[in-house]
Amino acid sequence: MALPAVLPGATQARLGVEAELRRRGWETAQAPAAADLLVVCGSPYPEEDRRLDTLLRTMSQPAARVDVTRPEHAAQALDEGFALLRDKAASRSESPLGHEDAAAGKHDAHPAKGTAPAGPAHGPHHEHAGPGHPGQDAPGGHSGHEAHTMSTVAGLPMADRAADRDGLSLDRLNLPLGPVLADWPAGLILRCALQGDIVQEVHVDRVPGPSDGTSFWNEPWSRAARGEPVERGAAARRRCAAHLDSLGRLLSLAGRPDTAARLRRLRDDVLAGAPSVHCGERLQALTKRVERSRTLRWGLAGLGRLSAERARQRGVTGPALEADGDVHDRLLTWSREARRAVRDFDDGRPLSTGRLIGPRGTVEGTVPPSQALLDVLPELLTGTELGCARLIVASLDPDLDEPVAVPATEGAHA
């Protein structure tokens, strides 16, 4: 079972890996515990690279890591990963000593970062689990959350207390969401303070990404802005695929995995240049079912309400502005835009360079469109339940391949 770890700027590599996993019928793990193959998409910065190695050490043995930087290498990398796993399994059964070593190393390691936030007792330590801290030493020093004095259990700081929304003093734990998390925007880290499963406070952060900041989803519009000739059809295909990708993520989280899988398969066919009639029919059938689903509406309506007025104030420009509403409205907007885009698949005229609106908003504006989406996250997430928070993030689906900046200093590489 593979666990993809997607880095910013590696959207194409991720799509390649997803297609290859699908072809082989390998499942995608939701967390490190279930996985045996860590598939890193993109080329990590050294710091991130060490973190991923730490993550690998916390996975159940036998486990292996492979890196995929280009989509066409996905098949080869997965073959290698499979061979690595087979060798490890074989050598383990031959030498009991190696077995114990592996177990001991694992026992010491931290239960992964990001996706494997360990328990109520862990708190701030998690924030820097990984690079310099393979063991359980030194809980303090990095995160900016540890101004309090803490008692520790097994070397981990105890949860802190703070007043909750009703004024009761409750345990408060600091839990980073991401970056290695299923159905999560690549490279995003949300540092949350939780009480129970209510998000009390959110700080947006990111893993250090590529410096060129070109986004795969914005590519046609970015190229047009640079004066290169881009066909409208190509841009429409990219927009459609981008929305299908976002929809897939949201529906997967909302508990419609089969619909999500169909949307993702269609996304890959759209990108591969399948005939527009064929795409249009499948899209029509799928989106109709999604748009008409009353149970889906019941589950999503009322979450993460972002009025057009507020969105405009925060500089949001794309579908999130147009939706003028909650998670379900944004889902409908993506769905409608994807269907509209199909009609332009065969349009050979050049993209006009006047208003360049990509899948997430105005490309080449003063700020990248995803920047505005990241900026509205804290106000939308504060006070929501963790499950709702995940849905809200997915309904905005910021793209960290764009050159977005986050307030935290450690993420300011981009």
Added chain:
Amino acid sequence: MPDAAPLWATVILPVALVSVAVVTAGFDAVLSAAAVRGRPGSPREVGTWAAAPLREAFRLLAQQPRRTIAADVALGRIGVVLVPVAAVLAGAVLPLGFRPVSDPAVGIVWFNAMEALAWAAVWLTGWGPNSALSLIGGYRFLAQGLAYELPHMFAITTAALGAGSLRVGEVVAAQDGLWFAVWMPVAFLVYLLSAMAMSFWGPFGHPLGRDTAGGAAMELSGVDRLVLLGGRWLLMVVTAAVSVPLFLGGGNGPLLPPWAWTLLKTALVLAALVAGRRLLPTLRMERYTEFAWLVLVPATLLQALVVAVVVLNR
């Protein structure tokens, strides 16, 4: 009244439950794979897809279990193991045909008590690894229990009321002419919903939800994971199977022997659940609780009232 089954049935029961669970999981895997990969090319391909749960089971058997820091291993283990144990114990009152392993006078209460063990099981599993998302998953199941358990209890009480007995065998006997599902449709439908809820599966899979990276099961690997996820299928098979004696006339039916009717009806209920799960998104409990308490509780109470009036006038 039917006799209890011979001793060998005690051995057969877990084996039968596991076999049915494997077939059901295989059917579910085929539907999922068809969504991911498009139409199957050949029957052989379908076979490969159907075997996916078995392959996954073997993979998990070969995987070393891992531990998290400061985990309460004992509690976590108890939670994991409780899931299949609760399923098999609940299955003890399950008549294959007309003969259950055991047919106590309070069989329905026994069944309900055993499935309630799942509450403890999932919560302990979530608590054990000392991991925040896992703990959230565990607590979600308690919230889920709060939502589904009352309507569920009213639903099975209605069946007992109709038969005037808590003995599963007598509930079956009372349906000789007319299935309870026919004149207690609300109770039957609510029962099907809670069958998914108590096996925390499908639309009620929030405790193990994707949004918490697997929730209560997030930190489980190897055998632990296999036992929990396998146990979950067992729970679902048992609760689906119990709907047959409670609402679908048990082994009653023409031509075929009673055991075949039981199996056939169970298979149909399971197929309906596996297909039906694809129509519903994951239900978040803050929404579902409202529905359960404002709609399902009054509806099941009304159903019980109607049945009570009918029984009194009989």
